[in-house]
Amino acid sequence: MDEGKDEPEEKKAVTATPLSEEVEDLKKAALELNRDLLILEEELLFPANSQIVVFLSLDVGQYFSLDSVKVLIDDKLVASHLYTKRQNTALSLGGIQRLYLGNLKSGEHEVTAFFVGVGPDNREYKRGATIVIEKDSDPKLLELKVRDSSANMQPEFEFEEWLL
Secondary structure, eight states: OHHHHHHHHHHHHHHHHHHHHHHHHHHHHHHHHHHHHHHHHHHHHSOGGGEEEEEEEEEOSSSOEEEEEEEEETTEEEEEEEOOHHHHHHHHTTOEEEEEEEEOOSEEEEEEEEEEEEOGGGOEEEEEEEEEEEEOSSOEEEEEEEEEETTTTEEEEEEEEEOO
């Protein structure tokens, strides 16, 4: 009877390698499926015909240091962010931050951004910028640009629409 017990254990040892390979293959397939599902989810949640993306860029340093930004679309808050010194530095060195990715119905919409930071003479500085956009079936890409203006020694805040 002892011999019968040893036999299945030998078979287990022999089949352990193919089983672990099967598990690894299943893990790999699950990761690929998860990636595909995430891509599909983004395409379903944010289809190109209703997609709007808002980016932020800084070209400042002398007249403005950004503390926070809020983005509103049609008077509804859609994004807000508080900035650290490190994030400010990264943006000042040419980085661009994606502030918002969402859906928007076709038609006319008002996009507003409010900026809070430290301006000239180390005073608290609050400003806003607004743009009215016409959303059509193409994705809408907007960039919020904050830059120093040496002409009036103040920061400037403006929107730029990216063309695809």
